[in-house]
Amino acid sequence: MEPAQRRKIIHIDMDAFFASVEQRDNPELRGKPVAVGGSSQRGVVAAASYEARAFGVRSAMPSVTARRKCPELIFVKPRFDVYRAVSDEMRAIFAEYTPIIEPLSLDEAYLDVSETLNGALSATEIAQQIRAKIRERTNLTASAGVSYNKFLAKLASDHRKPDGLFVITPKMGPAFVEPLPVRKFHGVGPATAAKMKRLGIETGFDLKAQSLAFMQQQFGKAGPYYYGVARGVDERPVRAHRIRKSVGAENTFFADLFTFEAAREAMEPIVDKVWRHCETAGAHGRTLTLKVKYADFQQITRSRTGMTPFATRAELERQSLDLLAPLFPCDKGVRLLGVSLSSLDFAQESETLQLSLGL
Known part of the structure; x- marks a missing residue:
C-alpha cells in the first residue's frame, strides 16, 4: 500500500x-x-x-x-x-x-x-x-x-x-494537531477525554509529550492510535463496503440507580437511540444484549436471540426490560446501562450507516 x-x-x-x-x-x-x-x-x-x-x-x-x-x-x-x-x-x-x-x-x-x-x-x-x-x-x-x-x-x-x-x-499536520483540545479528536469520547484530563493531557501538545509505552499502559489497544494522531500519523485505510456487525448505545449515570422504576426510565433514551440507528441504517438485529455496570464496576451482560429481527421499537423496549427486570431489587446500584443489537439483517443495503448524534 x-x-x-x-x-x-x-x-x-x-x-x-x-x-x-x-x-x-x-x-x-x-x-x-x-x-x-x-x-x-x-x-x-x-x-x-x-x-x-x-x-x-x-x-x-x-x-x-x-x-x-x-x-x-x-x-x-x-x-x-x-x-x-x-x-x-x-x-x-x-x-x-x-x-x-x-x-x-x-x-x-x-x-x-x-x-x-x-x-x-x-x-x-x-x-x-x-x-x-x-x-x-x-x-x-x-x-x-x-x-x-x-x-x-x-x-x-x-x-x-x-x-x-x-x-x-x-507539512501542516503535526503542528495543526498540537493546540487542539483532545476532546475534539475523533476517537476520543467524553470518558476518555476525562481520563486524559486527569492524567494532565488536555491538548495535542500534551498528548504528544507522552511515550508510546505510557499510552499503551493507560489506554490499551487504543494507545498507539492516540500516540500516532498526536503526531499527525494515522495509518487506517478508507474501507469501502464497511459492514457494521452491531448497533448499540449506553449511558453512564450521574447518580446510581437502585430501583427497577428508575432503571426503566433510564432505558427510554437508550432504546430510542438504538432504534434510530436501526431506522437510519435500514438494519435490524435478532440478538439483543443488555449491558449493566454496577457501582463497584462489576459488569454483566444478558442476551437473547429471536428467530426474526426486532420489528418495532416497542418490541425492542419490552425485551430489553424483560432482561433488566430480574436484576432488581439491586443493593449496590447501577452506574451504566447499555443495549445493543447484533446478527443484523440489512433490508435496505449492504453497508451500515449509523445515525451520527455527535454533530
Whole structure:
C-alpha cells in the first residue's frame, strides 16, 4: 500500500443534515431554530439547525433541556426515508470520483482519492467539485476536509463549518494537531477525554509529550492510535463496503440507580437511540444484549436471540426490560446501562450507516 503521507483523503460532512433537509423542504422553517426529534418529556434531539445551536441546543440532548435553552425551538419528526434518499444522491456524486468510499453515517463519509477516476484533478479540486454538485443537486451544503490521512481530513472538515473547505498538508499536520483540545479528536469520547484530563493531557501538545509505552499502559489497544494522531500519523485505510456487525448505545449515570422504576426510565433514551440507528441504517438485529455496570464496576451482560429481527421499537423496549427486570431489587446500584443489537439483517443495503448524534 502507498505510504500514509502520500494518500489523498477527503472527509465530507453535511451541514446540520437532518435539520437542513427539513428547512429546505419547508420554507416556513428557514432561518428558525429547528430540532429534529421527539418533543415529548423523554424525547431526544437527533439534529439541530445552526439557528438552534446558537442557543446551545445539540444533538443527543434531551428535548426538555433543548426547549429550556431555546423556548422558540420548533420540533420536527424525523423522515429517515427522505434522509436516505438524499444520502444516496450524495454517494452517487462520490462514486463519480472514486470507488473507495467509507460511509460513517447518512451525512458523512471518507473518500480515498489517491487514484481517482478523474486522474488530472487534485484532491482539493475534487472536494470543491463534490461540494458544488451536492449544492446543485440537493440544494444543501456540505463541508469538506482534505488531508493525507483520515484523522486530519476529519479535523479539516470541522475547521471551516458550515459550508467550508480546508486542507491540511503533510507539512501542516503535526503542528495543526498540537493546540487542539483532545476532546475534539475523533476517537476520543467524553470518558476518555476525562481520563486524559486527569492524567494532565488536555491538548495535542500534551498528548504528544507522552511515550508510546505510557499510552499503551493507560489506554490499551487504543494507545498507539492516540500516540500516532498526536503526531499527525494515522495509518487506517478508507474501507469501502464497511459492514457494521452491531448497533448499540449506553449511558453512564450521574447518580446510581437502585430501583427497577428508575432503571426503566433510564432505558427510554437508550432504546430510542438504538432504534434510530436501526431506522437510519435500514438494519435490524435478532440478538439483543443488555449491558449493566454496577457501582463497584462489576459488569454483566444478558442476551437473547429471536428467530426474526426486532420489528418495532416497542418490541425492542419490552425485551430489553424483560432482561433488566430480574436484576432488581439491586443493593449496590447501577452506574451504566447499555443495549445493543447484533446478527443484523440489512433490508435496505449492504453497508451500515449509523445515525451520527455527535454533530
